[in-house]
Amino acid sequence: METTQKLVEIRKKMTASGIDAYFIPMTDPHMGEYVPDRWKTIQWLTGFTGSAGNVLITKDFAGLWTDSRYFLQAEDQLENSGFELVKLKIPHTPEYIDWLEETLDKGASLAFDGEVVSTGISNMFSDRLAPVGIKINSEVDLYSELWVNRPKMPLGMIYEHDVEYAGLTRTEKIEQIREEMRQEGVGYHVLTSLDDIAWTFNIRGRDVNYSPLVIAYAVVSLKDTWLFINVDKIPELLGNKLLYDKVKILDYDWVYEFLKSIKVGSTVFLSQTSVNTRLYNSVVTVCRIRDGVSIPTSLKSIKNPVELGHIEKLMVKDGVALSRFFYWLEQNIEKERITELSASGKLEDFRAEQDNFMGPSFATIAGYKDHGAIIHYEPNLKTDVALEPDGLFLLDSGGQYLDGTTDTTRTVSLGNPTMEEKRDFTLVLKGTIQLAMTRFPRGTKGYQIEPFARRALWDYGMNYGHGTGHGVGFFLNVHEGPQTIGSSASGSRDIPLEPGMLISDEPGIYKEGKYGIRTENLVVVERSEETEFGVFNRFKTVTLCYIDTQLIDTDLFLPAEKDWLNEYHKRVFSEISPFLNRKERKWLKKKTLPV
């Protein structure tokens, strides 16, 4: 079906059902970061392939709201689709609700498919539109019938994430969850985030790009545990183990009926920002709701000692892969054609040589020169360029391993570093180091230390438009909450940084048309000391990869920063070099010489 024809058909259905506005978000029933093809409704309907957007259709308007990253792409892809690009003023805000409030008349009706709309967004619709007399129907799917060849539910087999890596058995984890539930006075906990479920049951799968997730729901009561999943995806041995561990397995689609059957008056804990509206409505009719950060999200944010042990070793493996890659790049840049894309592929090859490698943890950002200034740049066949022995190359990549998840950014000079590049690189690096060196009282939240990463740039009238740190999963999502190191203090970001949390430290600077610079390490929060003023925590930098000293202007360094870098480089060399060949080792020695 032509794109414009799909729009015509949807409008016909709207007229038939008396719907004035129809809303389609870019989310799936689990509100994950990477949406499986089955739920790429906006792409099917409009042709737009960006990762953020929302669609509204009325009788005489059809629009896609997206942010500035995608303005050019959307204009291109929406041409002749019948959809207009609506430019978001502020990224990630529901400005389409403002539009609805201004556009719809009293008595008009808005509809959407509640299975793919989060309860948080539904509530915003209700809060804003119901008072002005707009009717809302959250149970209208106008697209499935029209979607010929819609991708099926992913059918990959799941597998066990061994306790040797996970550190705790699923029985132990479920008991931890129940302990929290008892303390909170909660009878049922509904789990809908796929990483919560994978963590809780020590299972992994292949249903989502970049993250080893399994499409499923789960419910934990004080006595029982239910996993809602397509049973065909469970290998027999694992199925038996789950049964042995008293996990009741029910079909994926049964979750809605199951929730309606929970004893009237029970207290049910769920997270409104990640629970879809259909699911929420199934619960709310019979139960009291407790809203908050889900218990597995809180529990897994603090890595257990087994996980922390793996992370240390993992960082050596990942560091070896990165070192080999950068060595290879330096040796071959003048010998063969290397592009952003081929370099990304080569880096994946080096990671694949390491034990337990399962794939990249996100789409590699390989930005040469001006491409580095595009914060979410991901090279494709259209944009790909060859690397030359000149200018800056920003490489942000990570791996999924059975023993953890990595995320590292390095910016290297491929040749002829300029004064401006050196100054900017050094200021960014001062930020990475200053944050890494921070010691802070227990209870400190990410936003309270973030300025340490920005200060050197601020001093020179510079800044960057993204957060400084995100949590990282353990062989799970590379972006994992609830902790962040950001500049805002709203919502779940108001979470203290606690020992065992794994988090990124990644300030940057982006100069349009010129270059981008970012230096990103992962750090683990650990206890520092207890004094008469209380308990203090600090970070341990765990990522092991040299930092390009050619780009450092040591005059801008404080003595403590210089010491930090030299200590770090000593550690990088001593940990990584045993796994390198003679030539690589010699090269790394040079790369890690004291400044």
Next chain:
Amino acid sequence: METTQKLVEIRKKMTASGIDAYFIPMTDPHMGEYVPDRWKTIQWLTGFTGSAGNVLITKDFAGLWTDSRYFLQAEDQLENSGFELVKLKIPHTPEYIDWLEETLDKGASLAFDGEVVSTGISNMFSDRLAPVGIKINSEVDLYSELWVNRPKMPLGMIYEHDVEYAGLTRTEKIEQIREEMRQEGVGYHVLTSLDDIAWTFNIRGRDVNYSPLVIAYAVVSLKDTWLFINVDKIPELLGNKLLYDKVKILDYDWVYEFLKSIKVGSTVFLSQTSVNTRLYNSVVTVCRIRDGVSIPTSLKSIKNPVELGHIEKLMVKDGVALSRFFYWLEQNIEKERITELSASGKLEDFRAEQDNFMGPSFATIAGYKDHGAIIHYEPNLKTDVALEPDGLFLLDSGGQYLDGTTDTTRTVSLGNPTMEEKRDFTLVLKGTIQLAMTRFPRGTKGYQIEPFARRALWDYGMNYGHGTGHGVGFFLNVHEGPQTIGSSASGSRDIPLEPGMLISDEPGIYKEGKYGIRTENLVVVERSEETEFGVFNRFKTVTLCYIDTQLIDTDLFLPAEKDWLNEYHKRVFSEISPFLNRKERKWLKKKTLPV
């Protein structure tokens, strides 16, 4: 009447009216920081003279909730009063509401006098207690009838704050307020904070300790302005000027009836945290309420150019007084008996020599040795001690002048500085300096830069338990919102630091039984520069008083910190010395030598 008898009488009245719990806060109808004697109900009833506390009375319990600053004092003062001390776990939180929720049965009734309870607190009562079936009556005054010789409403005459100081006439200010009201779509603005009213009308008075305030209410509509005040307090000339400026003067008590008479359906802007419940209820019956930071509060937080000009000159005067005081102290400490109290008096004498001095801006904190560790220490006849040529002396003081308000803390060594004192002093000073040197993007809030003031202490496992900066009025309250530099981001603190704001920079360290150290300067936010990354702001330190270099361990200083201090001392000497005599000048030269 005996204290216990008062309690008996109140309980009789409770029984007669069917009241199960009676609440008395330590606030007045205007929710100011310094409560006039007329509203010191808790002191009259219980004998407790502390500055923070709340009272609850039931049939079989009478308690005073206060924070750890006052535990010893309250235990002492409440003895045989019939009131028990209830220790707050977290200062400034309404833990008495938890107690009520736990103690009162369904159907019980809570009463209070809404004229002295803020709408914010009333709402907390309603939100927490109404759902559990407790009835709330906000119109019950059980104490006035019993209060023999209750202090009268202050009757001091008001006076004009000349436009030469204020920078804008009242007509111009009212027009600014109306401009904001039009933009907000508001018909009436109710002003209840005394500093808002004093600022708006360019009037000052003597009704409140330490702040030149006048007890009054005001209402501004898009066309008219009403001032509710005891007319006997207005000198004839000023009264004529107010009438000429179209200010309608009505009696103070008429505000409640007036508010009830506002046209039904009007939109009324007020600030729930500072409006008392009786007043709020007078409005809410007929109007739509818009809640927020009041417009005068926002407007006056940004000092106008005339005010800023005065502040620069004022700081010279105040610095001269401080310099003379410290010179006198050094010359006389071994010659005569000087105590915390007599030193405070002497400092006030030096300030009184300066033009336009009107009185201290708060009770001087003069803490010698271990007294310095008590954050809100205010010497009295019982605690006063003599200063000796040994140990640390913390002095936090300020003046009210027609041309502005000051607030300065200096900690000096009176002799034999120890290594620990020097280290701690230097770490605190690094905080003062680091915050003062900060440059930050437009839109940055106080909590986003506060960590710069704490970092040096954190590095040594130390910290302090108060905020780092508060706004300061212009010949108004020494603590003035809405901006702060604190560690929390909640509520009105989420306010960007904008050019023209005057704010304190005052980290500290407090070692119980040993000493307290704080170095406080006032800083003004000013524009720094505009780059491709946006507009940047910075601070200008305006307080001019030497910092005790005997206490500095320069090894702990970064080069930029040393440069800052030497530049600052150069400025202090050049600005202050012309107003000193030869001996004082020579002494200040030494005090301000480069480190």
